[in-house]
Amino acid sequence: MKIRISREALTDELFKLQGVVSQRSTLAILSNALLEAEDGMLTLHATDLDTSVSTSCECEVLEEGKVTLQAKRFYDIVKNLEDEELTVEAEENYWVQIVSGDVDCRLVGTHPEDFPQILDTRDVTLYPIGTTRLLDMIEKTLFSVSTDDARANLTGAFFRVTDESFLMVSTDGHRLSKIEATPEEFDTSADFPQVLTEGIIIPRKGLSELKRTVDPKGADLSFGIVENSIVFKHGPMSLSVRLIEGTFPDFTQVLPKESESKSIVHRETLVSSLRFVSLFASPKTNNVRLSLTEKGLELYASDPDKGEGSKVVPFEYDGPVVKAGYNYRYLLDVLGVLDGDEVSIEVIDTLSPTLIRDVSRDEMLFVVMPMRL
Numbered sequence: 001m002k003i004r005i006s007r008e009a010l011t012d013e014l015f016k017l018q019g020v021v022s023q024r025s026t027l028a029i030l031s032n033a034l035l036e037a038e039d040g041m042l043t044l045h046a047t048d049l050d051t052s053v054s055t056s057c058e059c060e061v062l063e064e065g066k067v068t069l070q071a072k073r074f075y076d077i078v079k080n081l082e083d084e085e086l087t088v089e090a091e092e093n094y095w096v097q098i099v100s101g102d103v104d105c106r107l108v109g110t111h112p113e114d115f116p117q118i119l120d121t122r123d124v125t126l127y128p129i130g131t132t133r134l135l136d137m138i139e140k141t142l143f144s145v146s147t148d149d150a151r152a153n154l155t156g157a158f159f160r161v162t163d164e165s166f167l168m169v170s171t172d173g174h175r176l177s178k179i180e181a182t183p184e185e186f187d188t189s190a191d192f193p194q195v196l197t198e199g200i201i202i203p204r205k206g207l208s209e210l211k212r213t214v215d216p217k218g219a220d221l222s223f224g225i226v227e228n229s230i231v232f233k234h235g236p237m238s239l240s241v242r243l244i245e246g247t248f249p250d251f252t253q254v255l256p257k258e259s260e261s262k263s264i265v266h267r268e269t270l271v272s273s274l275r276f277v278s279l280f281a282s283p284k285t286n287n288v289r290l291s292l293t294e295k296g297l298e299l300y301a302s303d304p305d306k307g308e309g310s311k312v313v314p315f316e317y318d319g320p321v322v323k324a325g326y327n328y329r330y331l332l333d334v335l336g337v338l339d340g341d342e343v344s345i346e347v348i349d350t351l352s353p354t355l356i357r358d359v360s361r362d363e364m365l366f367v368v369m370p371m372r373l
Contacts (some may be wrong), residue, residue, distance in 0.1 A: 003063075004059065005087075013236075020047060030116070032071055035088075037064055039061070040059065050205070067096055069096055126222040128221075129223055145157055175368045178365050203243075261347050280306050286329050296317065354370060
């Protein structure tokens with residue numbers, strides 16, 4: 001294999017592989033990228049056996065062939081070159097020579113046959129989904145995906161196609177995020193496979209990689225199902241993610257009924273107030289008490305080693321006094337992904353789930369479980 005290629009183009013495509021390649025796997029080959037040169041294109045692949053990415057860019061193919069290289073090392077070298085072009089040549093022993101301007105270096109490569117087989121996605125049936133809309137859905141749910149591997153069915157976001165929209169839900173048992181969206185690209189006449197209408201669980205890593213690599217202003221995004229994986233196509237990039245087996249919990253059972261004990265406050269004011277009061281919260285529990293009173297929304301925290309502090313966020317309220325305690329970090333996580341200026345907080349009682357909404361966006365809601373006071 002021998003190619004001449006733009007440094008910028010190769011850097012951009014190598015970047016897309018970095019989140020997938022494994023640096024700590026017992027299989028050394030999983031830290032490598034597979035390079036294939038033919039027909040004026042360089043195609044690159046990376047996988048950790050659960051998540052795989054393939055992408056390509058134009059190049060001058062001087063000699064067709066394949067080789068694998070340690071992906072991060074190759075990326076670090078290419079992005080630090082100063083010349084606009086480089087030549088990459090695989091030698092008979094699978095060492096790879098890189099020449100660019102006054103730079104001449106050689107990397108240890110491996111036989112391409114050692115690289116794991118990549119899922120074939122060429123014939124997958126694809127369904128368009130708005131790029132901006134999907135990235136927004138991921139942003140609104142990713143933070144509440146569980147990181148506890150003991151609860152594998154919660155370590156991804158639930159994704160389902162309904163009659164007119166896409167639904168995404170995530171929960172870690174402490175908070176829940178739900179968003180339902182109908183992008184302009186939604187095809188109501190499409191014959192979606194049953195697995196999508198029943199719902200699938202997309203792992204956290206796959207969602208994170210989409211968020212990291214997809215350009216919101218770039219090519220249209222589409223998706224499809226191959227075997228037990230979901231495939232996303234974005235320009236020259238194809239990302240396949242093995243789905244999580246198991247059943248996602250019935251999230252409708254934890255959605256609280258609408259409460260009359262509701263506060264509508266300015267989001268940034270609430271964020272700054274929470275951050276101030278959190279200075280007095282116990283580092284063991286992060287507990288902050290929220291009270292709906294005639295004064296407004298009162299925030300209070302105390303710790304025997306720190307002291308106590310409170311702050312009132314004014315709003316009009318003439319209902320009964322309601323109090324509940326929360327991990328303030330969970331509240332800040334929710335407030336951090338909202339878009340509007342005003343947020344609605346519905347507190348039912350001390351132990352019931354609390355509903356948080358962005359007043360400007362009815363299609364999404366968030367639930368935070370309270371802590372014992």
